[in-house]
Amino acid sequence: MLVSRSGYNWVMGSLLVAVALLGVFWVSWRREPRRLRLGVYLVLAAWFALGALLQLTRDLWPTDGVWALLPLLPVPLTVLALAGFLVANGLTMVRKEGRSLGNLLSLVVGVALVAAPVVAIVLLRTHDGPFIAVAVFAFFVCVQLGASFAAFLAYTLAYRRVRPGDADAAAVVVLGSGLVRGQVPRLLAGRLDRAVTEWRRLRALGFSTPLVPSGGQGPDEPRAEGDAMGDYLTDRGIPASDVVVEDAARTTEENLELSVALLRDRGREGRLTVVTSGYHAPRAALISRRLGMDAVVLGAPTARYFVPSAYLREFVAVLTYHPWLHLLLVAPSAAFAVLLARAY
CATH class of the missing domain: 3.40.50.620 (HUPs)
Known part of the structure; x- marks a missing residue:
């Protein structure tokens, strides 16, 4: 048997959850497409599907050491490519639209994507509790923001399929x-x-x-x-x-x-x-x-060059709609960082 019993169960379980989430998304989208949670359903479905794919890859092509991380290689490459795109877009925005906070947003985010890992490594190498805690907390916040952005992007792609229909409008x-x-x-x-x-x-x-x-x-x-x-x-x-x-x-x-x-x-x-x-x-x-x-x-x-900065502004605005939810989600990370700082 090419796939182990435990691996088979993991793959099938993950795929069933992904399919169930897609079903919930479809029913919810048909009822009311103007819900941000639709993006959450799609991101979670993709997460479980990716988990099944990674488990299947490990079982079919067993690897050890560094090679086991090969399926994750596209992640940092995608981040670097996105950073380069945002920096280039930010420079284009400044050249065509002038300097303003809104026009600089994609440039700032692109630079931050490159600088954040470097700063985190520097903080970790200090072997100092508070600095390590800051690095860990920043990592979890970035993960939360990344997941939120993915959900917003997925919702956006889903909403683009909405059509007005042939009924009259007010x-x-x-x-x-x-x-x-x-x-x-x-x-x-x-x-x-x-x-x-x-x-x-x-x-x-x-x-x-x-x-x-x-x-x-x-x-x-x-x-x-x-x-x-x-x-x-x-x-x-x-x-x-x-x-x-x-x-x-x-x-x-x-x-x-x-x-x-x-x-x-x-x-x-x-x-x-x-x-x-x-x-x-x-x-x-x-x-x-x-x-x-x-x-x-x-x-x-x-205009295509205008979209990235404008879309990032939209995402920031949407974050303000549920401030207590985001604070609640970040609270465990903050608590863990405090405990980590005290442990050193």
């Missing part, structure tokens, strides 16, 4: 973003063009769905984003009677809440079709569910 709401000298920039134009495509599709199905460009006036903007977006839409042939401008929102939450209020005043209620940039669509979907709204969020294409 409105097609377009989320605003910053203007450039009072005009609609390329990023916002992409959202508006995607909204127009969806609006025309609903019109072809016989529905009289209004378009709601939503966005207030920022401190560095000469006019409200909603007004500029409304002009953009009418300039492209959308009848002014079909454009309902919302010009007071300052956040995604306000975009949705104020748009719903405007529509309610006009007797339009029901499911919303919300359009934003592709990187923002998953978080906007989470927000719409937190607000108790029936909505499907569509993502518009975005």
Whole structure:
């Protein structure tokens, strides 16, 4: 028998758990695709499937010493490749978009991915209890952040498969973003063009769905984003009677809440079709569910170089939705680090 009895049981057990998790994911996704836990189900399913694969590899090709770690070699190589990509992307963002904290985010994360292991090795080589405890605690925090990011990424990929369907919508709401000298920039134009495509599709199905460009006036903007977006839409042939401008929102939450209020005043209620940039669509979907709204969020294409930094900002924002959960998860690591420091 090529595979040992214990190995066979481990492989089959892990695969059964992975399949069960995929089943739970599928049922949950069909009921409500705007749940971050969907990503958790997918990551756990992948984890158990990988465990089964590693056990099968060990049984079929027994190895000792360093060679036993060969199946794990792609992990550090992937981290290094990701670090290089993020650094290159960060430099591109600075060159094309200028220096700002948001534009520097991918560069900072890329450098941190390279620096973190080096710093950890230096701390461990001190053989000093507190320094070792800091290294161990940082390791567990990085693992937690990595797992959280994987779950968010898996949820994002799952949500991209959501489609609006052929039923009427109360409105097609377009989320605003910053203007450039009072005009609609390329990023916002992409959202508006995607909204127009969806609006025309609903019109072809016989529905009289209004378009709601939503966005207030920022401190560095000469006019409200909603007004500029409304002009953009009418300039492209959308009848002014079909454009309902919302010009007071300052956040995604306000975009949705104020748009719903405007529509309610006009007797339009029901499911919303919300359009934003592709990187923002998953978080906007989470927000719409937190607000108790029936909505499907569509993502518009975005320049590729812009996505990594923007997506990292979205991930950081999502982390703030469950602060107590993350503190609870990190507490055992902190306690272990304290005990380790005292043991030396």
